[in-house]
Amino acid sequence: xxxxxxxxxxxxxxxxxxxxxxxxxxxxxxxxxxxxxxxxxxxxxxxxxxxxxxxxxxxxxxxxxxxxxxxxxxxxxxxxxxxxxxxxxxxxxxxxxxxxxxxxxxxxxxxxxxxxxxxxxxxxxxxxxxxxxxxxxxxxxxxxxxxxxxxxxxxxxxxxxxxxxxxxxxxxxxxxxxxxxxxxxxxxxxxxxxxxxxxxxxxxxxxxxxxxxxxxxxxxxxxx
Numbered sequence: 031x032x033x034x035x036x037x038x039x040x041x042x043x044x045x046x047x048x049x050x051x052x053x054x055x056x057x058x059x060x061x062x063x064x065x066x067x068x069x070x071x072x073x074x075x076x077x078x079x080x081x082x083x084x085x086x087x088x089x090x091x092x093x094x095x096x097x098x099x100x101x102x103x104x105x106x107x108x109x110x111x112x113x114x115x116x117x118x119x120x121x122x123x124x125x126x127x128x129x130x131x132x133x134x135x136x137x138x139x140x141x142x143x144x145x146x147x148x149x150x151x152x153x154x155x156x157x158x159x160x161x162x163x164x165x166x167x168x169x170x171x172x173x174x175x176x177x178x179x180x181x182x183x184x185x186x187x188x189x190x191x192x193x194x195x196x197x198x199x200x201x202x203x204x205x206x207x208x209x210x211x212x213x214x215x216x217x218x219x220x221x222x223x224x225x226x227x228x229x230x231x232x233x234x235x236x237x238x239x240x241x242x243x244x245x246x247x248x249x250x251x252x253x254x
Contacts, residue, residue, distance in 0.1 A: 041062070041071055041072060041073050041074050042072065042073040042074075043060075043073065043074050044073055044074070044075045044076075045076060046076050046078055046082060046086075048082065048085050048086045048089055049085065049086075049089035050089075053076070054076045055076035055077050055078045055079060055082055056078075056079065056081040056082055056085070057077070057079055057081070059076070059077035059079075060074045060075065060076055060077055061074065061075060061076075061077040062074055063075055063131075063132050065131050065132075065134075066133070066134030067131075067134060072131050072132075073131070073132070087184055087186075090184040091183070091184050094181075094183050094184060094210075099209070100181075100209065102209075103159075104158045104159035104161070104207075104209070105158070105159050107155075107158050107206065107207060107209065108155040108156070108158040108159055108207070109155070111151045111152075111154060111155035111158065111203065111206060111207060112151065112152060112155045114151050115147075115148035115149070115150075115151035115152050115155070116148065118144065118147055118148050118151070119145065119148040122141060122144035122145045122147075122148075123141060123144075125140075125144045125195065126140035126141040126143070126144045127140075129144075129194070129195055133191070133192075133194065135192075135193070140195075143193060143195060143196045144195060146196075147195060147196060147199050150199045150200070150203045151199070151203050153203070154203040154204050154206070154207035155207065157204075157207055158207040158208075161179045161207075161208060162179070163176055163177040163178035163179055164176065164177050179208070180209075181208050181209035181210040182210055183210060184210070185201075185205055185210050187201040187202065187205070189201075
């Protein structure tokens with residue numbers, strides 16, 4: 031389920047998910063998301079700033095340096111990715127409705143995307159324990175040369191506006207499978223009249239549901 035609170039105004043209220051908690055912007059600011067069809071606001075989201083980005087990065091760094099995410103085996107990460115895919119499949123209709131209101135794309139297109147998104151997590155779950163290095167032949171008998179693949183750590187991913195859920199997963203699934211942690215901000219917003227599509231649904235709602243049911247590390251990064 032999406033994290034939402036009914037306000038006196040009747041709008042849904044979404045938070046940023048940082049370090050295991052749904053929080054508002056540190057500056058206290060909020061902004062309205064406009065439904066492109068009606069031109070009216072349907073939800074509010076935090077208008078985050080530099081301090082919130084720094085908090086998300088610090089939380090992701092702590093999770094990577096001190097676990098539990100970095101302490102998991104690849105097989106354990108794969109199990110959580112499959113669980114996340116199952117949760118998204120279960121909530122695909124709700125996620126599609128949310129993204130359609132926020133983004134303006136046709137519901138049937140959004141539903142098709144969210145019903146397909148779990149396949150990305152299933153695919154990369156299958157790859158998580160198969161990331162391998164190589165041994166490299168050497169012309170010196172006393173040399174043993176090899177390569178190994180290691181997670182890079184904290185990664186920032188900018189999600190485009192046009193299909194934020196699908197395009198987020200293109201970045202998120204392989205990064206999590208490899209053991210990296212992701213902070214996912216929205217893409218640039220040039221016109222204040224344009225909705226902020228990635229804040230309320232994509233990075234936030236899917237990973238929040240996964241943490242609740244699959245016990246993903248509390249400080250895995252995502253901001254809406």
